[in-house]
Amino acid sequence: MTNSLRVLRVGTRNSKLALIQADQAADYFDSLVPSCSFEIVAHSSPGDRDLDTDLRISPDDFFTKDLDDAVLNRSIDAGVHSAKDLPPVIRNGLDWCWLPMREDPRDVIVLPEGKSFDNLPANPRIGISSVRREAWCKERFPQAELLPIRGTIEHRIEQLDSGRYDIIIMAAAALIRLNLQNRISQYIDKSEMNIPDGQGILALTFRIGDPIFTTLRKFFIKQVTIAGAGCGRASTCTLETAHALSRTEVCIHDALMDKELLRMLPADAVVIDAGKRLGDHTVEQPQINEIIADYARRGFRVTRLKGGDPGIFGRLAEETDTLDALSIPYTVLPGISSLQCSTSGTGMNLTRRGMSRGFCVMTPRCVGGAIGMIDKVSRGNLPQVYFMGLSSIKAISSQLIADGTAGDSLAAIVIGAGTISEKIIKGTIFSLPDQLDNIDTDLPGIIIIGDITQFSYFPHGALGGKRVLVTCSDALQQQTCDQIRDYGGVPVPYPAIKLTPVDRNISETLKNDSFDWLILTSPSAVHSLMTIITADDMDIRILPQIAVCGDGTANALKKYNLKASIVPQHNFGADGLIDIAASVFRPGQKILRLRSDAAGESLTAKLTQMNLAVTDIIICKNEHVNSGAVPQFDCIFFASASSVKSLLERQDNPVSVNNKVVLAIGRPTLASLEAKGIKGSICGKEATVESAIETLSLYFLRTSIEKILKEDRC
Secondary structure (H helix, E strand, C coil): CCCCCEEEEEEEECCHHHHHHHHHHHHHHHHHCCCEEEEEEEECCHHHHCCCCCHHHCCCCCCCHHHHHHHHCCCCCEEEEEHHHCCCCCCCCEEEEEEEEECCCCEEEECCCCCCHHHCCCCCEEEECCHHHHHHHHHHCCCCEEEECCCCHHHHHHHHHCCCCCEEEEEHHHHHHCCCHHHCCEECCCCCCCCCCCCCEEEEEEECCCHHHHHHHCCCCCCEEEEECECCCHHHCCHHHHHHHHCCCEEEECCCCCHHHHHHCCCCCEEEECCEECCEECCCHHHHHHHHHHHHHCCCCEEEEECECCCCCCCHHHHHHHHHHCCCCEEEECCCCHHHHHHCCCCCCCCECCCECCCCCCCCECHHHCECCCCHHHHHCCCEEEECCHHHHHHHHHHHHHCCCCCCCEEEEEECCCCCCCEEEEEECCCHHHHCCCCCCCCCEEEEECHHHHCCCCCCCCCCCCEEEECCCHHHHHHHHHHHHHCCCEEEECCCEEEEECCCCHHHHHHHCCCCEEEECCHHHHHHHHHHHHHCCCCHHHCCEEEECCHHHHHHHHCCCCCCCECCCCCCCHHHHHHHHHHHCCCCCEEEEEEECCCCCHHHHHHHHCCCEEEEEEEEEEEECCCCCCCCCCEEEECCHHHHHHHHHCCCCCCCCCCCEEEECCHHHHHHHHHCCCCCCEECCCCCHHHHHHHHHHHHHHHHHHHHHHHHHC
8 A cells, every 4th residue: 555654564374374364364454444554474383394293282382483473573563373373371462362354163074086975995094183173083983093184274185185094174264265165075063073262263463552453453352341240139130231141242250140140141152150259269360350351352242240239349440450451342330239239128228317328338358368457547548429419519528628638639520420421520629619610410410539539441442432322213222332332432322213103004904915025124114013013913924025125124023033035235225125126026026015204215116117016005104302402422323314304403402513423324314414514424334233333433443543653653
């Protein structure tokens, strides 16, 4: 790239497969960050030079050592590896992540060219390169002679075809990337042979703290969720934590929680028991910290499930400090702790009018399990929290100073805690009253005094903690908010429209007429249809084959255990459906199209021109929603032209997008914004929530890297 600000040297092993993989990674990096170019630098490794050592007993860094050395001595900026080659413990000074380029992870059987299983010898010679492949071969081919095999993929196949082996076991991904998939004789089912972590996946290593690659990694990893499980029973878990569990890929959980919560996890989630009890730690805390960080760097959606509330005697700071040090994004979901259950849950209320205006919470245990003092002085050094004190902040400040508390003691006020309008003001006991002079809010505030107020959670994701105003209807709200959290942003739900089902006797139409196809072009149409079907107690089997305009609508159907027969793979929207209609629909077929009142009639007209009998019914109508005062936001996401119209044309609570980043889900929405005079908006490559939020994240990622490059040049 001639306009690149920086050339970054990316190392790889010098085999044909490794070079293909590195080129794939470099091309991907180029597409993400046009301000950099990525130069491939080939190296050998001990595993490439030593072709005699059996891989079953080779060192952990057999294929990574030289690249690691080169990264650490700064002769290259990063290394691209097969993820399964990374050693269990990464070298000091190196950071890493898995990349999204992935191939089939299964192992395969490869036979000599022209041979089949029918003419294998009774005692086949099998080339193996790992303990797990050895174990599988002993069970599948008990009479076989198992021999070590070394060399590049091409050299191994040459040895096979030359007659040295009758069978070799290889990774499918390697053969596919080398365009040798025709040599695969049989795939080995995942249930038969364990697949090692990282097989078929590429990995990136770089120096810890490298600003460009640390920033680039933000696009490959998802935000870690540290969640409170509640106390005692599963029913004390919050709805927010329950939702997080439903999306979890790796769950690391404590002992002091109801194991019923684990039923909320997807069936294929990885579950790790990291429980700790006094004197009996299943996993030590430093190891827990590393487990969280390692799974996050692999790109998994990780939930750290902690009993009670994570921030109350839960070693939360140790886990967030680890993630902060690696710039891995995270969010913390509070939980109901044993404090609330043992007091509010038993009648021994910690605050009681006329008796108790507050309480003290501490533990006698110190670092390492030692017993500490709980005397008056120790209690007096604890942080102080004042509820309902905003109107009395000046009096509180004056009294504390008069009683001997230093005026420069750190303090903070949290206004609207936990709401979308949460605001934090930090200062000192002396300065806080004046800092409130220009704050106008009806939300309650909590005053916190003590050194703990110097700490905050740091936003690390590609969105960097940006507040994104989500204006779409309920049908897309949850999905959009989830995507924003994955990239480390803060979703601010602010629906501009709602879609209300319109019962036009859909059930009767479906019962009394025989349709060949049902067309649904939005998640809202899906939800409205299912609402009517449920209300009318209709047999869902009456529905004809379903065609949709994209993945968003297809995914909405999946929530009702329905599958679309037609889903465009690109150009999502009416045009994408038209592109494939001619090859699927036959002239004369009867089509039922169900849509919202905001959806145009052009799709119906085009289908009619194809000699299709189209019944077009409005199943839901758009209604404007006034969600009240507009919360603070950095970006605004419009998922339809209707939401643009609702927010920008209303008379009360007008939404200003001046100096804000504006995101449109697709071209029609972008055109609607431009018609309102709003130029320079960002638009998703495809008209889906996933593509739109990915595009927004990439915008901020590129901005961050360009800032780093400019600072380096100064």
